[in-house]
Amino acid sequence: MPLLKSAGLSAAAIFGGVLITATVLAQQPPHAPANEVNSDGHNDPVPPRQAWSFAGPFGKFDQAQLQRGFKIYREVCSNCHSMELVAFRNLADPGGPGFSEGQVKALAADYKVKDGPNESGEMFERPGRPSDHIPWNFPNDNAARAANGGALPPDMSVLAKARGFSRGFPWFIIDAFIQYQEKGADYIVGILNGYKDPPPPSVQLQPGQYYNEYMPGHRLAMPKPLNDGQVDYPDGTPTTVQQYSKDIAAFLSWTAEPKLEERKRTGLRVMVFLILFAGLLYYTKKKVWAEVVH
Amino acid sequence: MTGHSTYVPKSALARWFESRLPIMGLVHSSFIAYPTPKNLNYWWTFGGIASFMLAAQIVTGVVLAMHYTPEVTMAFDSVEKIMRDVNFGWLMRYAHANGASMFFVAVYIHIFRSLYYGSYKAPREVLWILGVIIFLLMMATAFMGYVLPWGQMSFWGAKVITSLFSAIPFVGDAITIWLWGGYSVDNPTLNRFYSLHYLLPFMIAGVVVLHVWALHVSGQNNPTGVEVKSVPKDTVPFTPYATVKDAFGMVCFFILFAWFVFYVPGILGDADNYIRANPLVTPAHIVPEWYFLPFYAILRAIPSKLGGVIAMFSSIAIFLFLPWLDTSRVRSARYRPVFKIFFWVFVATGIGLGYLGSQPPEGGFVIAARILTAYYFLHLLVIIPLLGLFERPRPLPASIADSVLASRASVGARVAAE
Ligand code: HEM
Numbered sequence: 001m002p003l004l005k006s007a008g009l010s011a012a013a014i015f016g017g018v019l020i021t022a023t024v025l026a027q028q029p030p031h032a033p034a035n036e037v038n039s040d041g042h043n044d045p046v047p048p049r050q051a052w053s054f055a056g057p058f059g060k061f062d063q064a065q066l067q068r069g070f071k072i073y074r075e076v077c078s079n080c081h082s083m084e085l086v087a088f089r090n091l092a093d094p095g096g097p098g099f100s101e102g103q104v105k106a107l108a109a110d111y112k113v114k115d116g117p118n119e120s121g122e123m124f125e126r127p128g129r130p131s132d133h134i135p136w137n138f139p140n141d142n143a144a145r146a147a148n149g150g151a152l153p154p155d156m157s158v159l160a161k162a163r164g165f166s167r168g169f170p171w172f173i174i175d176a177f178i179q180y181q182e183k184g185a186d187y188i189v190g191i192l193n194g195y196k197d198p199p200p201p202s203v204q205l206q207p208g209q210y211y212n213e214y215m216p217g218h219r220l221a222m223p224k225p226l227n228d229g230q231v232d233y234p235d236g237t238p239t240t241v242q243q244y245s246k247d248i249a250a251f252l253s254w255t256a257e258p259k260l261e262e263r264k265r266t267g268l269r270v271m272v273f274l275i276l277f278a279g280l281l282y283y284t285k286k287k288v289w290a291e292v293v294h
Numbered sequence: 295m296t297g298h299s300t301y302v303p304k305s306a307l308a309r310w311f312e313s314r315l316p317i318m319g320l321v322h323s324s325f326i327a328y329p330t331p332k333n334l335n336y337w338w339t340f341g342g343i344a345s346f347m348l349a350a351q352i353v354t355g356v357v358l359a360m361h362y363t364p365e366v367t368m369a370f371d372s373v374e375k376i377m378r379d380v381n382f383g384w385l386m387r388y389a390h391a392n393g394a395s396m397f398f399v400a401v402y403i404h405i406f407r408s409l410y411y412g413s414y415k416a417p418r419e420v421l422w423i424l425g426v427i428i429f430l431l432m433m434a435t436a437f438m439g440y441v442l443p444w445g446q447m448s449f450w451g452a453k454v455i456t457s458l459f460s461a462i463p464f465v466g467d468a469i470t471i472w473l474w475g476g477y478s479v480d481n482p483t484l485n486r487f488y489s490l491h492y493l494l495p496f497m498i499a500g501v502v503v504l505h506v507w508a509l510h511v512s513g514q515n516n517p518t519g520v521e522v523k524s525v526p527k528d529t530v531p532f533t534p535y536a537t538v539k540d541a542f543g544m545v546c547f548f549i550l551f552a553w554f555v556f557y558v559p560g561i562l563g564d565a566d567n568y569i570r571a572n573p574l575v576t577p578a579h580i581v582p583e584w585y586f587l588p589f590y591a592i593l594r595a596i597p598s599k600l601g602g603v604i605a606m607f608s609s610i611a612i613f614l615f616l617p618w619l620d621t622s623r624v625r626s627a628r629y630r631p632v633f634k635i636f637f638w639v640f641v642a643t644g645i646g647l648g649y650l651g652s653q654p655p656e657g658g659f660v661i662a663a664r665i666l667t668a669y670y671f672l673h674l675l676v677i678i679p680l681l682g683l684f685e686r687p688r689p690l691p692a693s694i695a696d697s698v699l700a701s702r703a704s705v706g707a708r709v710a711a712e
Contacts (some may be wrong), residue, residue: 057557085374154569158374161560162568169649181558184565216578256568259377259384266385267556274549281542288534293698294332 046165047190047214050246052182054253057268060261061254066097068233069251072244075231077156080148080222082136085157086255089130095261096254104130111135149208151221160184160249160256165214184256185249190214192245195224300327324510329529330536331516333694337411338514339543340404345502346544347397352495354390355439362442364488366481369444370570388559394436395562396551398585401429410637412625413515419617421508426613428501433586435494438487440583445567450580452487453479458593461600478573518697519625520690528694579654587651588644592670594655595663605667612674619674621682629688633681640673 053062070091073083088108091099099107108128113135116123128135138144145152154162164183167175175181191214199211203218212220226244233239237247254260301322303309312318361380363372376383405425408414414422437455441448456473460466475482513522522528530536554562562584566577582590592609596602612619627634643666650663691697 085371085378090378158568162565164565176554176558176561179557181561263384263388263556263559267552270552270556271549274545274552278542278545278549281538281545285538285542288538292332292530292535293702294530 044165044216044218045213046167047186047194049180050182050186050189050249052185052250052253054250054260055182056179057264059264061095061097061250063096063098064235064237065247065250066254067099068235068237069247069249069254070097071233072226072231072248073156073251076225077248078134079137080144080153081156081159082138082144082153083134083156083255084136085133085155087131087133088128090258092130093258096258097251101130108132149221151208153222156252156255158256160188160252162256163187182253185253187214188249188252189245191220192226192248193241197224324506324532325537326531326533328510328532328536329513329522329525330532331514331522331528331694332530332535333516333518333698334514334536334539335517336539336543337403337407338516339540339547340400340407342540343544343547344397344400344404347393347400348495348498348502350393351390351397352499354386354393355492355495357386358390359492362488364442364485366444366484366571369442369484373443385555388555390439392551392554392559392562394439395583395585396547396554397432398436400547401432402585405429406641408515409640410627411515411517412519412620412622412627414617415620415623415625416617417512418508418515421505421512422617423614424501424505424508426610428498428505430610431494431498431501435491435498436583436585438491438494441484441487442491443567444484444571446569446571446575446577447564447567447580449479449571449573450577451582452483454580455582456483458599458603458606461603463600515625516694517626517628518691518694519629520692520694520697523693524695581652584648584652587649588647589651591647591651591663592667594651595660595667605671609667609670612671616674616678620678621680622685622687623682624687624690629690630681630685631688632685636673636677636681640670643669643673 052059053065054060073081088104091097091107092101092104108130111128111132111134112125113128113132114123115126118124136144138147141152161184165187166172191212194213194215196211196213199205199218203211205211205219208221209219210221210223211218226241226248228241229239231239231244237243257263301312301319303312303318308318358376361372361376361383363369373387376387378384380386408422408425437451441452456470456479459473460470462469471477473483474480475486516522564581564583581587589606589609593602593606596605622630622633624630627637647663647666647670650659650666653659655663691700
């Protein structure tokens with residue numbers, strides 16, 4: 001009997017040992033010198049966590065910040081990146097940047113949109129309408145590649161949800177409970193602030209590649225898009241890369257998750273209801289079972 | 295088990311109907327009068343929770359299907375349209391995506407409950423086997439559902455898993471091409487996965503009916519593992535006792551579910567699935583959803599492709615034989631001191647394999663996955679059969695009522711002593 005029991009306990013101990021050894025071994029891949037690129041980005045630094053107005057259970061977007069972010073998108077990023085899933089009218093939706101209908105109409109009319117064919121069978125250009133999706137600078141992917149040294153700038157609509165990073169064990173469990181769901185935004189801020197020129201000597205770059213701290217593999221085909229003072233802020237907000245990057249990342253978080261405010265608001269009501277309901281059921285259950293010995 | 299089931303139709307119409315289709319009597323005997331062991335703990339709520347999650351998946355799924363387009367150039371956009379333009383579409387989509395995870399959470403707890411309390415043993419073998427079949431169908435359904443949004447992970451996950459069939463000798467390639475409906479994962483694959491993803495949940499619902507039917511023949515197991523000896527002494531009627539207790543347990547589970555849906559809806563998913571599927575760009579890591587990770591680790595632990603596939607499928611198929619692999623006549627781990635330790639080691643093995651499945655297959659991770667895979671099979675094929683022969687169980691209580699009274703008495707004695 002005690003023999004079997006100690007067999008069980010040793011199985012437990014061996015199991016623990018295996019896991020710990022494996023984790024330690026795997027943290028240091030044998031043939032990747034520090035700082036060198038490895039295929040899966042094990043040693044990549046984790047972008048610092050930022051404070052976001054839209055984080056947490058009561059989070060809401062900061063309208064002024066979304067409007068500044070849109071300005072950066074329009075003046076800088078849209079030169080290369082598309083925004084296929086967002087229509088002009090969305091800019092006036094509740095829970096968004098809060099442009100007025102008039103502003104959206106005027107804004108849309110600033111863009112040329114391809115339409116047609118008309119009665120004579122010709123395609124033509126017309127001023128944009130609020131229902132149009134934001135058009136792209138390039139007619140197709142290959143044109144964008146050709147202008148960017150062969151690299152395709154990804155569509156930005158859901159970019160903030162399409163990027164992330166691993167914080168490793170045990171954070172991937174803890175993050176669910178501390179509601180750390182803004183990794184995409186932190187990553188974008190990281191990328192925009194992560195350029196280093198010249199790169200560390202251990203990294204060889206091809207022409208058209210730039211060194212970036214936070215890019216997995218550190219090689220990025222996007223030249224540093226933002227510099228201090230590049231975009232005007234009429235409201236006196238500091239015109240620094242740090243500020244720009246937070247504003248554009250907030251804007252991209254909204255384009256990726258336009259129903260975030262509605263979701264969190266609904267969530268609060270559901271939670272309050274469920275907790276009250278659980279409380280009532282708990283006392284009902286106690287009452288019902290009171291005279292049963294169990 | 296027949297207990298105090300005596301449905302008496304109250305109106306003339308009910309009597310008329312009952313003598314033609316006795317469905318009210320069935321409901322009455324299954325959910326009202328059904329005798330439930332009075333010592334059940336909250337681990338017994340997870341069967342009900344799993345049934346609820348199945349219903350929730352069907353309801354949200356049917357609504358999603360009204361707006362979803364199964365075509366490779368439109369699938370991704372149609373899901374985004376649901377998120378952006380359909381009223382409460384975000385809620386349906388997030389409830390469905392996280393609901394799949396919650397369904398697996400409930401079913402895993404339900405399975406480990408059965409393992410701990412020996413619920414798979416005679417006379418519940420058929421009940422158990424039906425459960426394993428439900429689990430397999432769920433895995434197939436969730437796998438095909440994950441392909442539908444047609445993101446990078448949808449595409450590459452489908453590619454990796456369907457390619458496994460090519461490991462079958464001689465006919466493997468032909469089978470894979472037949473599954474794909476072409477020479478790679480493409481539009482025909484998406485269409486058939488959509489069709490099957492809609493069909494399988496209803497097959498699961500059918501097997502759930504059989505599962506519950508079998509349950510109502512043998513009756514529920516309970517934490518002592520001792521069968522009900524006397525209905526009046528050992529059990530309480532399902533309603534109100536189990537109904538209100540299960541309702542409380544379920545609402546607590548909904549709080550967890552709501553937490554994920556409303557506050558961290560994307561945390562269980564993979565960021566890569568918000569990138570459109572691209573057959574020309576392979577993601578750095580192809581990782582399945584968390585509920586497949588232990589099996590994915592077993593698949594990759596074996597150095598040969600065919601061997602990996604066989605190991606992965608047998609890691610689940612073994613459970614079909616568990617009632618006969620376990621030689622112990624005692625059901626509950628409460629009275630099996632050594633089994634109890636091995637049970638927890640097995641739970642840790644499962645979690646460890648899950649972790650390893652999420653890591654790249656290199657260096658120490660591979661070695662650890664091999665050791666844990668070996669241990670996984672050792673537990674089921676060697677330790678479980680031998681334990682029943684060598685372990686000396688603790689004395690069993692004479693009945694459920696006795697065990698309840700004994701634990702009451704020991705609590706009383708402790709209170710008195712203080
Ligand atoms: C056993 C029950 C079910 C499970 C476990 C399940 C699981 C899943 C999963 C994991 C996804 C991918 C979610 C995502 O990442 O976006 C999905 C998508 C989908 N499912 Fe299901 N599902 C079930 C039942 C159903 C039913 C009954 C229907 C239809 C009647 C359905 C319709 C859909 C549709 C249209 C999608 C694509 C939309 C989307 O990706 O959100 N599902 N399902």
